[in-house]
Structures are given as C-alpha cells and as structure tokens.
Amino acid sequence: MKIEIGTTADYWCSILDERLDSRLDWLKAMGISHIGYEIPFTCTDIDRGLQRLPAAIDEAREKGLAVGSVFPQPWKWTNEATEDPTTVDRLEQVIDALGEVGVPRLLLGCSFRQVTAMSEQERDAHALEIYDNYRRISRRAEASGVKLCTHTSLHEGSLLATPEDLTKFLQEVSSPANGLLFCYVCESDFGRIDDDIRFWKDRIFAVHMRNVRRTPEGTRQMHMSEGGDVEVPSVLQTLSDIGFDGPLIPEHYPLLPGDAGSETATASAVGYLQAELDQLDRSN
Amino acid sequence: MKVEVVVEIFDEDFIGKIAWLRAQGVARVALDVPLTGGLQPSIDRLETATREVLDAGLQLGGVQPPWSWIDHAIDSEEELAMMKTVIEKGGELGMDCALLSCFRRDLTEMSGAEREAMAEKVRMTYREMCAIAGSHGMKLATHTSFSFFRKGSLLDTIGDWDRFFEAVPDPANGLLFCFGPCDLMGYSVADSIRHFRDRIHAVHALRELPRPERAQPDSWKRHLQIETDGVKLTDMLHLLAEVGFDGPVIPLHVPEFPGPAGMRTAEAWAIAYLHSVFARLG
Numbered sequence: 001m002k003i004e005i006g007t008t009a010d011y012w013c014s015i016l017d018e019r020l021d022s023r024l025d026w027l028k029a030m031g032i033s034h035i036g037y038e039i040p041f042t043c044t045d046i047d048r049g050l051q052r053l054p055a056a057i058d059e060a061r062e063k064g065l066a067v068g069s070v071f072p073q074p075w076k077w078t079n080e081a082t083e084d085p086t087t088v089d090r091l092e093q094v095i096d097a098l099g100e101v102g103v104p105r106l107l108l109g110c111s112f113r114q115v116t117a118m119s120e121q122e123r124d125a126h127a128l129e130i131y132d133n134y135r136r137i138s139r140r141a142e143a144s145g146v147k148l149c150t151h152t153s154l155h156e157g158s159l160l161a162t163p164e165d166l167t168k169f170l171q172e173v174s175s176p177a178n179g180l181l182f183c184y185v186c187e188s189d190f191g192r193i194d195d196d197i198r199f200w201k202d203r204i205f206a207v208h209m210r211n212v213r214r215t216p217e218g219t220r221q222m223h224m225s226e227g228g229d230v231e232v233p234s235v236l237q238t239l240s241d242i243g244f245d246g247p248l249i250p251e252h253y254p255l256l257p258g259d260a261g262s263e264t265a266t267a268s269a270v271g272y273l274q275a276e277l278d279q280l281d282r283s284n
Numbered sequence: 285m286k287v288e289v290v291v292e293i294f295d296e297d298f299i300g301k302i303a304w305l306r307a308q309g310v311a312r313v314a315l316d317v318p319l320t321g322g323l324q325p326s327i328d329r330l331e332t333a334t335r336e337v338l339d340a341g342l343q344l345g346g347v348q349p350p351w352s353w354i355d356h357a358i359d360s361e362e363e364l365a366m367m368k369t370v371i372e373k374g375g376e377l378g379m380d381c382a383l384l385s386c387f388r389r390d391l392t393e394m395s396g397a398e399r400e401a402m403a404e405k406v407r408m409t410y411r412e413m414c415a416i417a418g419s420h421g422m423k424l425a426t427h428t429s430f431s432f433f434r435k436g437s438l439l440d441t442i443g444d445w446d447r448f449f450e451a452v453p454d455p456a457n458g459l460l461f462c463f464g465p466c467d468l469m470g471y472s473v474a475d476s477i478r479h480f481r482d483r484i485h486a487v488h489a490l491r492e493l494p495r496p497e498r499a500q501p502d503s504w505k506r507h508l509q510i511e512t513d514g515v516k517l518t519d520m521l522h523l524l525a526e527v528g529f530d531g532p533v534i535p536l537h538v539p540e541f542p543g544p545a546g547m548r549t550a551e552a553w554a555i556a557y558l559h560s561v562f563a564r565l566g
Contacts, residue, residue: 025542026542026549029542030549030553223308223556224556224560225308225555225556225560225563226309226559227563233560233563233564256307257303257304257307258300258304263548263549264308264548264549264551264552265552266549267549267552267553267556268308268552268555268556270556271553271554271555271557272556272557274553275518275556275557275558275559275561276560278516278517278518279561282516282519282522
C-alpha cells in the first residue's frame, strides 16, 4: 500500500493550475511518492487538459513523483452523461490518454441522481444507462490497461445506495477493469467495513482514508490521529490481509483556523498513515 | 508515552500556537524560557504563559532553560543561579521535568587537574539542580549529545554517562534521550535504550536518523525523510514502552517543508505519526 495524494492541499488541483509546481515540491518534501491529478473533461477544457497531461506527468516524474491516478472533473459524470451523451466519448478520450501515458487508475463519481421518486420504468432505464455507459468505458479501460475506480458514495435514494447495490453494479459490469474507490466512511454501518473489504477484495482498486465522528448534530470530520467512529488501524489491517496494494488517498480533513488550504491537516493525515504503514510492516 | 511539544514563551503567536497544538490533539506543552531580556521578565512571562497553557485546556510538561546555557554559565555563579531559578519556578508552576542541554565544552586544552575541577563543578551543579527538582517532584532530562559534533568534553560516551550517574545518582537525574547523536556515535539505539532504561526521562523523537556522512549541524532540520540502515522510530518507541518508559516524547528536528505553512505542516506530520504509534501501544 502507498499513500497517494492530490497535488494541492484542498485535495486536488487541476493540471492546469499554476500552483502545480510548488505543490509537487511540497508533496515530495513530505515523503509522498504517488500523486493524483485532476483533469477537466468538459467540452471546452478537455483538449487543454489532455494536451497538458504528458508534460504534467513528466514534471512530477522529474521530482520523483509517480502519477497513480487521475480524477476527471466534473465528478458527477453519470449525471452529465444523461444530459449530454458526448460525455462518455470524452471520458473515453481521457481513458485512452491515460493508457498512452501509463497512468493506471481513473477515479470516478457515480450515480448521484435520486431514483426514489422515479417510476419503476424510469428507474430501470436509469440503471440501464449507467450500466451501459460503464460497460462501454470498461471495455476502453481494459484495452488501455486502466482501472476504473468508482467512488462508493452510497448516496441515499440513488441507484447505488447500499453495499448490495454496489455488488449488483459490479456483477452487471463485470469487467476486471471496473472496480471501486472504496470510501469506508460512506458506509452507514461502520460495523460491516471489514466484511465488505473482504467481500469486494479483488474489486477495490483505491481507498479514501479519513475518519469522522457521527453525532445527533451531524457528522464531524476528524484527524485520523484523533480517532473517530472508524477503527482506521483495523481497516488498514484488513486491507493488508486481503493483499491490497493500491493507493490510500487521504481526503476530507477537519477545517482548522489558519489552515485554509488544509496543508497542516494534509500533513497530519500523511504522518498518521505513514506511521500506520510502518507499523503494519513491523507486525508483518 | 505522550506527545509533548516545546513552545517558546516569547513566541509572538504563543496563544495561536497553543490553540493549534490542541487542534492537533497535543495534550502537553513544554515551555522554552530563553531568558532574553533578563531573568525577571522571563519569570513573569513564564507565569503568564503557564496560565495560558492551562486556560487552553492543555497540560504542562517540561520547562526548558536556555539551550547550551550550562556551557557558559558554569563559570558564573550568577548565571547558574538564573538557570536554577528557571527550574525552580517551573516546578512551582507544576512542570514535571527540566529539559536541559548537555555540558559540551571542549576541555582538551585543560590539564588533568583543571578538567577534574570542571567535572566536579558540573557534578555539583547537577546535585543542586537535582535537589531543586526533587523538592518539586520534577525530573531533570539532559540531552544525550555525546560527542559527534564536538569531542573532548565530559559526557562524550556511554561510559562517561555511566560515571556521571554514579557520581550524581539522584533519581531525578536522567536523560533527554535523543536517537540522532546516539546513532551517529555508532551506538545501537536499541541497546542504549535498554542500557539507560529508567534514566530516560524524556525522548527527542526522530522518525529516521541521519547517516554520518550527511550529518552537519544544519542537517538536523532535514532528516525526517532520510533513509537509514534499519533504526526505525516505531521500533524504538515500542522498545521504550517495553522498558517501562512512560514519559514525554518530543518531536524535534522535523524537516522544513516548503510553502507558507512550512514548519507547521512538518510538526503536524510528526505529531500525527507519534499519535498513531501511541494509540497502538495503548
């Protein structure tokens, strides 16, 4: 397992961002070896993004950083695809580009549309659209050697609202290129995290790392080092047990005064995870 | 074990730093008293800073007189008295440890008699400081500088330290055990921890140790990421727990990360790292 992090303190920055060079230096100084890039793929920006990608990868490589994943913007691509079918064409362009430059993972959001108010016919059509789009990009991903990592958002009322929905999704789109960006904090029942990791073990391609405390007033983001409702060491141990060797991607930090860019929160997450990985090595 | 961070009492953003440390989950703060501007202003500020720490919901850890003070104060009763006053005041205010630099003056030019006289003066000073500390339930933690950067002093080797503890056996007398100089001297850090055991009163923690060929005085700020031949902070912290150490671990010599929040990001990294290890140690 390795820590992989976006190129800016607020998780990700576009490869078009002028802060990129200083962010790469900062991440390297922190001991990071793998990073993720955000790339725009809207109609107006995709050409600039794809043209910039090879140079941005070279710039990272020159600093000793490997680009492990790309995060296309907009995040809610499945919604975009309903409105504009050319969205899938552009996503295929991104996948082709990743294959050419050797970036192994594409991180994707999925299915934020509410289906509870839909008729059964509408719901089936929505599901069919999503599965068909995924089958299409999965074929492209297989050909390009890219893994699709769909975020396990589990939005209530959406097509993928429960772990069972995700399992059905993985069965419907069974391509080995189709897998999960497993975000354990999105589970409604933290007690099943370890079981779900074991159940999906070959389909987890990346993991979002964070912790929260759920209270009647709402969910509070926590530093992982503070603890929280999730036993993060247990999650890491289970990932180690199943032989997971993908990226651990810290995100969603607590907001601190004077840390508008979340730089210290990012450093805290990385320090915590590095110690956890050191201790996993020690115990193994 | 607990994370303790040293904060200078005259830091312009002292309250902000304390609040920031609390937000990082740090529970204990040691106060560095540089004595700039004289003794009384420093003591006054120490009292105020102590209240500010407690008001912020943090615990008091150690008190740190000016670093390397003993090297020049040893010739001056007045300056030695100032150092003792800082320790005593720290004890009165509820601090539980005095974090001290090691006496490292080069004595190679001295005759045998002069050297022995100096050694006895250091030992006497420590006996007095132990008495002050003991009367307040405090411990002394003297930095294990050894002699990597400067040879010819009194506490250059493990054997020197053993003789020092024989001469000043007070249980308040102990070490601020720092992995770096120990490794640079060619000592096994693990064996040294087992050797000193109960004499270790505080620890300067580094995740990775510098290699001797890279070690320069300013490299102390840069070696969090330097690979080593096998000495790992996690292993050493587990070993400290095994030998019964339950004192403060001070993340020090963190690298300066680039960017506007440089040192704070480095400190956040180190603090979180230690919290992870301590959580696993229970």
